[in-house]
Structures are given as structure tokens and as C-alpha cells.
Amino acid sequence: MEVRARAPGKIILSGEHAVVHGSTAVAASIDLYTQVTLRIPSGADSNDGLLKINLKDMGLEFSWPIERIKEALPELGNPLSSQPQSCSQESLRSIAALVEEQNIPEAKIGLAAGISAFLWLYTSIHGYKPATAFVTSNLPLGSGLGSSAAFCVSLSAALIALTNAVSLDLGHQGWLSFADDDIELVNKWAFEGEKIIHGKPSGIDNTVSTFGNMIMFKSGKLTLIKSNMPLRMLITNTKVGRNTKALVAGVNERTLKHPDSMNAVFTAVDSISKELSTIIQSPAPDDLSVTEKEAKLEELMEMNQGLLQCMGVSHASIETVLRTTLKYKLSSKLTGAGGGGCRITGDLQRTGMLKQHAPVVILWLMVYGLTERGQVERAKALDQRVILNQMNSVLSGNVVDKVIAELESCGFQCLIAGIGGKGVEVCFDSSS
Ligand SMILES: Nc1ncnc2c1ncn2[C@@H]1O[C@H](COP(=O)(O)OP(=O)(O)OP(=O)(O)O)[C@@H](O)[C@H]1O
Numbered sequence: 001m002e003v004r005a006r007a008p009g010k011i012i013l014s015g016e017h018a019v020v021h022g023s024t025a026v027a028a029s030i031d032l033y034t035q036v037t038l039r040i041p042s043g044a045d046s047n048d049g050l051l052k053i054n055l056k057d058m059g060l061e062f063s064w065p066i067e068r069i070k071e072a073l074p075e076l077g078n079p080l081s082s083q084p085q086s087c088s089q090e091s092l093r094s095i096a097a098l099v100e101e102q103n104i105p106e107a108k109i110g111l112a113a114g115i116s117a118f119l120w121l122y123t124s125i126h127g128y129k130p131a132t133a134f135v136t137s138n139l140p141l142g143s144g145l146g147s148s149a150a151f152c153v154s155l156s157a158a159l160i161a162l163t164n165a166v167s168l169d170l171g172h173q174g175w176l177s178f179a180d181d182d183i184e185l186v187n188k189w190a191f192e193g194e195k196i197i198h199g200k201p202s203g204i205d206n207t208v209s210t211f212g213n214m215i216m217f218k219s220g221k222l223t224l225i226k227s228n229m230p231l232r233m234l235i236t237n238t239k240v241g242r243n244t245k246a247l248v249a250g251v252n253e254r255t256l257k258h259p260d261s262m263n264a265v266f267t268a269v270d271s272i273s274k275e276l277s278t279i280i281q282s283p284a285p286d287d288l289s290v291t292e293k294e295a296k297l298e299e300l301m302e303m304n305q306g307l308l309q310c311m312g313v314s315h316a317s318i319e320t321v322l323r324t325t326l327k328y329k330l331s332s333k334l335t336g337a338g339g340g341g342c343r344i345t346g347d348l349q350r351t352g353m354l355k356q357h358a359p360v361v362i363l364w365l366m367v368y369g370l371t372e373r374g375q376v377e378r379a380k381a382l383d384q385r386v387i388l389n390q391m392n393s394v395l396s397g398n399v400v401d402k403v404i405a406e407l408e409s410c411g412f413q414c415l416i417a418g419i420g421g422k423g424v425e426v427c428f429d430s431s432s
């Protein structure tokens with residue numbers, strides 16, 4: 001039996017961190033994916049009695065004799081794939097011991113969290129069957145683009161697809177979506193995996209990776225957003241090391257120290273996310289309103305970035321990107337968990353995690369109307385005379401090319417991502 005599953009990464013347009021404390025956030029899927037191929041051997045083909053995970057991009061493989069897993073996690077003999085379970089502290093300790101036996105290279109120790117989530121999800125859903133999971137991804141790990149969620153969602157989808165808990169057409173050619181109830185199950189299992197990696201996730205990352213599109217999310221509930229604006233994002237990767245779990249814990253600590261002030265910050269973020277989603281969804285009847293909407297979105301983004309600074313999750317490298325884009329009158333904000341304040345960076349350095357984690361932080365800015373493709377889209381939406389004026393001023397400066405060149409000269413990486421595409425899908429057909 002073999003199945004492939006793929007799940008997208010995400011950007012958060014507004015509300016990261018505050019969403020963990022009950023505020024509204026807005027997120028969209030991006031066209032970068034993690035893919036998991038799960039092979040469960042049948043009959044004589046025993047896979048040597050091993051459970052394996054092969055991280056193809058990194059050339060790493062980890063494996064455990066099934067007997068060793070049985071001994072470490074004896075309570076998982078009767079897996080209940082239709083009932084997502086949280087990993088107990090005791091199971092977490094047993095899983096940590098199984099992961100430690102693998103001697104993960106020091107430079108890749110951040111992978112331990114992902115491998116732990118794999119062991120929990122696999123054994124909770126399939127019990128003690130030998131199998132191999134192959135993983136590939138074009139998302140940077142630990143960057144703010146939801147690599148952990150895309151990993152947990154694609155893994156959960158592949159695992160669930162090979163159980164009786166869902167009904168899928170095994171003869172279908174090409175990529176296939178889950179039915180409504182089944183997709184909820186994938187999302188719930190993925191959330192259990194995210195809990196192992198993040199500590200205290202809000203669930204926004206696994207939800208947007210599962211359902212795709214653009215979503216508004218608050219206290220575990222999602223509302224799909226239909227954007228009436230062709231948004232494009234320039235994502236800048238500052239390549240500064242960070243880790244979501246530590247950053248979320250840092251905001252939590254600050255909230256315990258200054259509950260009233262931090263709650264006021266979270267309330268402000270809630271309003272920003274709500275206003276942002278109203279603007280994105282509102283119809284654009286005339287030229288002026290499109291421009292006005294863009295200006296308002298930029299302002300809201302700037303305000304959200306200021307509040308993220310209050311939460312202590314910005315970073316000197318993020319400030320450099322902000323200053324650079326501001327020179328071209330473009331607003332940016334960090335997306336995802338951010339880059340760590342001085343105190344958290346201190347903690348990370350002490351535990352050696354700064355060195356060990358994939359070193360990236362992402363920022364984004366709107367480039368609607370500023371790229372060549374954006375010009376075409378704007379041309380469709382706006383009056384030709386107005387466009388010519390705007391195009392002239394934009395093209396003479398060639399803003400996006402200039403800002404990208406300057407950001408890259410600082411050592412950052414830039415990419416323009418498509419947003420709001422499909423969520424998780426599976427495929428049983430090895431030819432596609
Ligand atoms: N393809 C993958 N293979 C194995 N482990 C992965 C993979 N993708 C993510 N992970 C696990 O997730 C961790 C990164 O998760 P983390 O939440 O810190 O960052 P992120 O999800 O990229 O960013 P954010 O949560 O801010 O969006 C990695 O260190 C690893 O343990």
C-alpha cells in the first residue's frame with residue numbers, strides 16, 4: 001500500500017502570536033509544499049520489521065525496530081485513527097528516548113521535534129506496523145512559513161488515507177481532496193503533531209495548510225475569506241535562526257508579567273485582523289477604492305508590526321528589512337513566529353538552539369501593482385489613464401526590482417509567492 005500527500009505552507013497576514021491568546025488572525029496558504037509518501041509493506045514484503053522516516057532533501061534516514069517501539073509505547077497497541085489523541089507527558093518522554101537513540105547530527109537537532117511528531121502520529125494511527133515515510137519539502141524549515149504544520153498535515157493525511165476512517169476513491173488518477181468530515185479528522189491529527197513541535201499552537205497553521213485558501217481564525221474556529229483583491233506577497237528571508245516554540249513561550253512569559261498591557265495589545269491586533277479581512281472581502285466598485293484599500297492594508301500591516309515589536313518578537317534583521325522597504329515607501333511586517341527578542345535569543349544561544357535551527361525569518365509586503373504581472377491585473381481593474389500615470393511612476397523607479405536587489409545585497413533571500421491555493425491533497429496513482 002502506498003499513498004502520497006502534499007500540504008502547503010502559509011503566510012500570516014495579521015494576528016500571529018495574538019491568535020494564541022484568543023485574537024483573530026488572517027492567514028493564507030502559499031504555493032510551497034511538503035510532500036509525504038507513505039509505504040506500508042504487505043505480506044512477505046516485511047520492510048525488515050522497521051519503522052523508517054527518510055528525509056530525502058537532507059539525505060537523512062531514521063529507523064526503529066517495531067519491537068523497540070512496542071516496548072517504548074506499549075499503550076498504543078489498539079490505534080484509534082478516528083479519534084485524535086494528545087500525546088501524554090509519559091509518552092512524550094518515551095518518544096524522546098526513541099529519538100535520542102538515533103543520534104541526530106548536532107547541526108540538525110531541530111529535527112528532533114518533527115521526528116517526535118512523526119512517531120506519535122504514526123503509532124497512534126497505525127500502531128505497530130512496519131512502514132517507510134519519505135518526506136520532501138520546498139519550504140524553508142523554521143522560517144515562519146508553516147513548515148511544521150505542512151509536515152504534520154501531509155503526514156496525517158497520508159496516514160489517515162490508508163485507514164478505514166475515511167472514504168477515498170483509491171482508483172482516482174491524480175491529486176484528490178478529502179470529503180468534509182474526513183478533512184476535519186486530518187486537521188485534528190495534524191494539530192496533535194503541531195502540539196509536539198510548538199508546545200502551545202493556536203491551530204491556525206495546520207488549519208490553513210489543511211483547508212488552503214485565505215482564512216480568518218479565532219479560538220479554533222475558521223471562516224473562509226473570499227479575497228476581492230489580487231494580493232501578491234514579496235517574502236524576504238532574513239536567514240536568522242529562530243524557533244517557534246521558544247518565541248511563543250516568550251510572548252506567554254511577557255503576558256504573565258504584564259497581563260493588562262499585553263491584553264490591550266492582543267485586543268488591538270484582533271481589531272486589525274477584523275478590519276483587514278473586511279477590506280480584503282469588500283467589493284471594489286471604482287478605481288479610487290482599490291487604491292484606498294491598498295493604502296489601508298499597508299497601514300494595518302504597519303500597525304500589526306508595531307504591536308509584534310511590543311510582544312518582543314521582532315529582531316534586528318527584521319528592522320533592517322523594514323527600513324529598506326520603507327525607503328521605497330513599501331510597508332512590511334514579519335510573518336509567523338518572528339525572530340526573537342534579545343532575551344529569547346539569549347536563551348536560544350545558551351541552549352545551543354540558535355546554531356542548530358534552520359536559520360530563517362520571513363517578512364512580507366504587498367506588491368500588487370508593482371510587478372509586471374501586477375500591472376496587468378491592475379490594468380484590468382483600473383481606468384487606463386490612471387494606470388498609465390501609475391505605471392509610468394512605478395516603471396521609471398522599477399520599485400520591486402530595486403527593493404529586491406537591495407534586500408539581496410544585505411544577504412537576504414526574496415521570493416514572490418502565490419497565495420490562497422488548495423489545501424491538503426492525496427494521490428494513490430504513482431504515475432502523477
Ligand atoms: N520537512 C520536514 N521534515 C522534518 N521535520 C520538519 C519538516 N518541516 C518541519 N519540520 C519540523 O518543524 C520544525 C520547524 O517548526 P517551527 O514551527 O519552529 O517553524 P515553522 O513551522 O517553519 O515556522 P512558523 O511556525 O513560525 O510558521 C523543524 O525544526 C522540524 O522539527
Ligand SMILES: C[C@@](O)(CCO)CC(=O)[O-]
Pocket residue numbers: 012015016017018019020144146198200201202203204205244248335336337
Ligand atoms: C506564532 C504563531 O501565532 C504562528 C506561527 O506561524 C503560533 C501559533 O499560532 O500557533
Ligand SMILES: [Mg+2]
Pocket residue numbers: 146147148149198205244
Ligand atoms: Mg511551525
